[in-house]
Amino acid sequence: MEWDWDFVWQIMPTLIEGVKITILATVLGSALAAVVGLAIALLRRSENKAVARSVGFAAEFIRGTPLLVQLYFIFYVLPDVGILLPPMVAGTIGLGLHYGTYAAEVYRAGIDNVPRGQWEAAKACNLSARQTWTHVILPQAIPPMIPALANYFIAMFKETPLLSAITVLELMNQAKSVANTYYRYVEPMTLVGAFFLVISLCSVVLLRWLERRYGRVER
Amino acid sequence: MPAPIIKIDAISKSFGAFKVLDGLSMQVMPGEKLALIGPSGSGKTTILRILMTLERIDAGHIQIEGEQLYHMERNGQLLPADERHLTKMRQKIGMVFQLFNLFPHKSVLDNVTLAPMLTKGTPRAAAEKRAFELLDMVGMADKAKNMPAQLSGGQKQRVAIARALALSPKIMLFDEVTSALDPELVNEVLNVMRRLAAETDMTMLLVTHEMGFAHDFADRVLFFDGGKIVEEGKPDEIFSHPKQERTQSFLKKIIAAGHRV
Numbered sequence: 001m002e003w004d005w006d007f008v009w010q011i012m013p014t015l016i017e018g019v020k021i022t023i024l025a026t027v028l029g030s031a032l033a034a035v036v037g038l039a040i041a042l043l044r045r046s047e048n049k050a051v052a053r054s055v056g057f058a059a060e061f062i063r064g065t066p067l068l069v070q071l072y073f074i075f076y077v078l079p080d081v082g083i084l085l086p087p088m089v090a091g092t093i094g095l096g097l098h099y100g101t102y103a104a105e106v107y108r109a110g111i112d113n114v115p116r117g118q119w120e121a122a123k124a125c126n127l128s129a130r131q132t133w134t135h136v137i138l139p140q141a142i143p144p145m146i147p148a149l150a151n152y153f154i155a156m157f158k159e160t161p162l163l164s165a166i167t168v169l170e171l172m173n174q175a176k177s178v179a180n181t182y183y184r185y186v187e188p189m190t191l192v193g194a195f196f197l198v199i200s201l202c203s204v205v206l207l208r209w210l211e212r213r214y215g216r217v218e219r
Numbered sequence: 220m221p222a223p224i225i226k227i228d229a230i231s232k233s234f235g236a237f238k239v240l241d242g243l244s245m246q247v248m249p250g251e252k253l254a255l256i257g258p259s260g261s262g263k264t265t266i267l268r269i270l271m272t273l274e275r276i277d278a279g280h281i282q283i284e285g286e287q288l289y290h291m292e293r294n295g296q297l298l299p300a301d302e303r304h305l306t307k308m309r310q311k312i313g314m315v316f317q318l319f320n321l322f323p324h325k326s327v328l329d330n331v332t333l334a335p336m337l338t339k340g341t342p343r344a345a346a347e348k349r350a351f352e353l354l355d356m357v358g359m360a361d362k363a364k365n366m367p368a369q370l371s372g373g374q375k376q377r378v379a380i381a382r383a384l385a386l387s388p389k390i391m392l393f394d395e396v397t398s399a400l401d402p403e404l405v406n407e408v409l410n411v412m413r414r415l416a417a418e419t420d421m422t423m424l425l426v427t428h429e430m431g432f433a434h435d436f437a438d439r440v441l442f443f444d445g446g447k448i449v450e451e452g453k454p455d456e457i458f459s460h461p462k463q464e465r466t467q468s469f470l471k472k473i474i475a476a477g478h479r480v
Contacts, residue, residue: 120273121320125334126309126386129302135333139324 018174030153032096037103063101075166091163110145143214230279254433257443313388319375321367328363353381373404
């Protein structure tokens with residue numbers, strides 16, 4: 001087995017196309033997860049017990065089943081009921097829903113950490129429920145949870161190769177296809193690992209910065 | 220004789236198996252300054268929290284300016300109040316908390332302007348003008364741009380008073396507002412409240428362990444024990460000549476604990 005630099009440069013453009021898709025999937029998936037997570041966290045606190053309980057059950061269900069199975073379901077099973085999604089859309093929804101359920105737990109903890117006195121002060125100021133959430137509770141709850149959310153989004157990034165199972169041409173899928181074309185696996189797979197490592201390391205630096213910036217609340 | 224601004228009629232409240240208030244009735248006249256004293260767990264803070272709608276009552280009725288607080292009158296029937304009714308009623312009432320409860324992510328100025336801008340639609344310029352007047356009154360105008368974390372406890376509490384005043388409530392509730400303060404910071408807050416009592420005709424209810432302040436501040440003192448009013452009267456009557464044995468022993472204990480009378 002020999003390392004072939006010429007081969008590396010030859011396949012590099014294809015792999016970079018894959019990296020772009022991987023990053024795009026992570027960003028879109030993260031954005032969706034952030035929204036889905038907030039929605040789940042808020043609905044689970046709903047005064048309507050039926051809503052709170054069914055959302056809670058759905059979230060536990062999604063969290064308790066593998067992402068790969070969910071991706072297959074969204075991409076290969078939903079067409080049976082007439083819902084045909086492009087691979088990237090299906091992948092984004094899969095990542096967003098799955099990690100949204102994890103994000104929901106982060107939101108829940110963040111919201112619970114806002115002292116009861118803040119709710120009471122909001123009421124004494126006669127704010128509506130909506131104003132209380134948007135002006136008092138969430139602005140205090142979200143900054144401390146940013147590092148924990150970012151942590152999940154880095155984890156999500158490292159799970160994007162699963163999208164290759166539903167034909168998304170992300171990094172892993174591109175590497176597999178060049179490997180299968182040339183019957184050489186060492187360079188493509190090594191490069192996939194290297195790409196992920198470099199981006200992860202950069203993300204960790206960003207995460208440390210986020211922790212310093214938002215991790216503490218002054219009261 | 221004018222009508223009472225607060226009329227509490229046979230209210231009860233339990234926390235689990237513990238009955239904090241048991242059929243309590245009392246009235247407060249407009250402009251009256253009332254001090255509620257008594258041992259912890261006697262229900263005095265619960266009354267303020269109920270008036271602020273932070274706790275629901277289990278039974279009884281409360282009227283504010285002749286209007287039901289927890290009920291709505293519809294076609295001659297009393298129904299439980301909905302959120303809209305509560306919002307309307309809360310406009311009449313402001314509260315200052317033991318632990319200040321300032322919004323830590325907002326500046327002093329924004330703490331004071333937030334509620335008027337959101338709940339009354341006051342334009343920012345007008346809200347800030349009013350906020351500066353109020354902050355000036357509590358001696359905090361020069362800290363308007365500071366964040367709450369940069370303030371001492373006494374300063375935070377003075378801002379909290381300004382915040383509560385910004386909605387121009389008719390009734391102000393003060394819940395042990397100096398209990399969490401270092402002793403040397405107590406007076407700056409009490410001085411603000413003295414001025415407030417002298418300069419406004421707001422109705423004020425004060426729960427406190429500062430007996431000396433209660434004596435000077437209040438028109439009437441209510442001594443609570445076990446969720447009931449054991450004794451009430453003018454400050455001199457209660458503090459100098461308490462009739463009930465329970466009032467006497469409570470005041471004795473408070474003095475022994477080093478509180479000024």
